[in-house]
Amino acid sequence: MDFRDSPEDAAFRQEVRDFLRTELPHDLRAADDAILGVGIGEDERERDWLKTLAKRGWVAPAWPKAYGGAGLSVMQQFVFNEEMARAAAPRPNFLAIGLAGPTIIVHGTEEQKREHLSGILSGENFWCQGFSEPGAGSDLASLQTRAVEDGDDYIINGQKIWTSGAHRSQRMMLLARTEADAPKHKGISYFLLNMQSPGITVRPLTNMADTPSFNEVFFDNVRVPKSDMLGELNRGWYVATTTLDFERSGIINGVSLQRLVHELAAFVRERKDVRDDVGLESVRHELADRAIEAEISIVLSYRVVTMQTKGIVPNQEASITKLFGSELAQRIARTGVKLGGLYGQLRQGSPRAPLNGRLDALYRIAIGSTLAGGTSEIQRGVIAQRGLGMPRG
Numbered sequence: 001m002d003f004r005d006s007p008e009d010a011a012f013r014q015e016v017r018d019f020l021r022t023e024l025p026h027d028l029r030a031a032d033d034a035i036l037g038v039g040i041g042e043d044e045r046e047r048d049w050l051k052t053l054a055k056r057g058w059v060a061p062a063w064p065k066a067y068g069g070a071g072l073s074v075m076q077q078f079v080f081n082e083e084m085a086r087a088a089a090p091r092p093n094f095l096a097i098g099l100a101g102p103t104i105i106v107h108g109t110e111e112q113k114r115e116h117l118s119g120i121l122s123g124e125n126f127w128c129q130g131f132s133e134p135g136a137g138s139d140l141a142s143l144q145t146r147a148v149e150d151g152d153d154y155i156i157n158g159q160k161i162w163t164s165g166a167h168r169s170q171r172m173m174l175l176a177r178t179e180a181d182a183p184k185h186k187g188i189s190y191f192l193l194n195m196q197s198p199g200i201t202v203r204p205l206t207n208m209a210d211t212p213s214f215n216e217v218f219f220d221n222v223r224v225p226k227s228d229m230l231g232e233l234n235r236g237w238y239v240a241t242t243t244l245d246f247e248r249s250g251i252i253n254g255v256s257l258q259r260l261v262h263e264l265a266a267f268v269r270e271r272k273d274v275r276d277d278v279g280l281e282s283v284r285h286e287l288a289d290r291a292i293e294a295e296i297s298i299v300l301s302y303r304v305v306t307m308q309t310k311g312i313v314p315n316q317e318a319s320i321t322k323l324f325g326s327e328l329a330q331r332i333a334r335t336g337v338k339l340g341g342l343y344g345q346l347r348q349g350s351p352r353a354p355l356n357g358r359l360d361a362l363y364r365i366a367i368g369s370t371l372a373g374g375t376s377e378i379q380r381g382v383i384a385q386r387g388l389g390m391p392r393g
């Protein structure tokens with residue numbers, strides 16, 4: 001196994017590095033909640049950064065050129081993602097670029113592609129994902145939001161929850177039940193909902209890291225035109241699995257985790273008091289373990305990418321990568337808090353908080369990593385069933 005870049009990939013890597021060195025503002029770095037894969041563009045400067053990427057044609061590295069993407073090979077996309085993560089460059093609007101756009105490219109009509117893709121590429125239109133409901137998360141097909149046909153429209157009633165970035169989005173990928181009596185996977189349709197439609201109420205939910213990144217969204221007789229249905233009536237579940245496949249394989253970035261480990265090591269190198277408090281030997285060993293695990297996370301991603309370059313769709317391999325990376329994010333956060341000793345739990349703004357409260361914030365953010373994009377139990381189920389041939393639980 002040769003992990004070195006081919007000469008073409010090495011040249012491309014250099015091109016990305018040069019671009020980041022000259023174009024990424026020095027004081028702009030991805031917030032730590034980027035480890036959850038949900039950059040919602042709360043910071044206006046992230047939106048400007050998106051426009052800089054747009055000018056270079058790198059907003060959507062994975063999209064085919066025919067649809068305005070960069071048309072990069074799978075390996076080049078991987079190199080691009082690695083370098084972005086290494087530079088801590090923000091990736092705002094991931095839900096549009098990584099999920100909505102690619103799903104529209106696979107399932108959309110030409111008219112839908114024309115209408116929606118350019119707004120994503122220009123950085124104008126942000127999207128959110130209206131899948132989860134209070135009674136439907138892991139068992140997503142139990143969703144109860146209803147869409148009832150009325151002339152040229154459907155009328156939506158119901159509620160979504162945990163909708164990241166709904167308060168900043170122009171559109172939503174919405175799953176709603178169009179056939180109440182059909183088996184649960186068969187009566188769902190997929191809509192590209194305009195968030196400005198009358199009857200939508202977005203109520204913020206503050207997560208345990210004190211970030212108002214997700215919301216409850218209520219629908220009270222919201223009209224959505226039939227032309228905004230993606231894919232066929234009652235076949236939305238199969239469209240949604242495309243979205244979920246894109247989500248699972250893109251959610252955790254091993255290089256971001258490796259960067260965190262290196263930042264923790266730099267913190268310990270600078271702080272003799274930390275080394276004395278926690279004990280040098282245990283700090284060295286614990287950081288070495290996290291460093292090894294971050295390497296493993298990167299190697300697991302290499303496997304997924306290698307499969308993709310050969311045209312094989314990663315399935316349990318994507319679950320292994322997501323599961324390992326998200327649980328590792330939590331281990332790294334725990335190591336970080338431990339390094340801070342008693343001060344490690346202090347929040348941003350407290351004069352004694354190490355790294356201005358980043359250790360504590362990271363710990364609280366990382367909790368969500370094993371829930372978002374499918375919980376660890378669900379990923380283990382996929383691995384057991386599809387990877388090991390175990391019967392369903």
Ligand SMILES: Cc1cc2nc3c(=O)[nH]c(=O)nc-3n(C[C@H](O)[C@H](O)[C@H](O)COP(=O)(O)OP(=O)(O)OC[C@H]3O[C@@H](n4cnc5c(N)ncnc54)[C@H](O)[C@@H]3O)c2cc1C
Nearest residue numbers: 129130131132136137138162163164368371372373375377
């Ligand atoms: C940071 C973050 C951002 C999110 N953003 C969005 C978003 O933008 N849009 C969106 O639609 N959703 C979003 N979600 C919701 C996320 O998809 C759900 O939280 C997730 O699917 C789990 O669903 P649930 O919360 O309803 O938990 P439940 O499904 O109720 O699960 C509760 C517990 O039971 C376990 N469990 C459930 N079923 C099984 C089973 N079959 N076998 C074994 N154990 C099981 C779970 O693993 C979990 O531990 C987000 C979540 C987080 C944390």
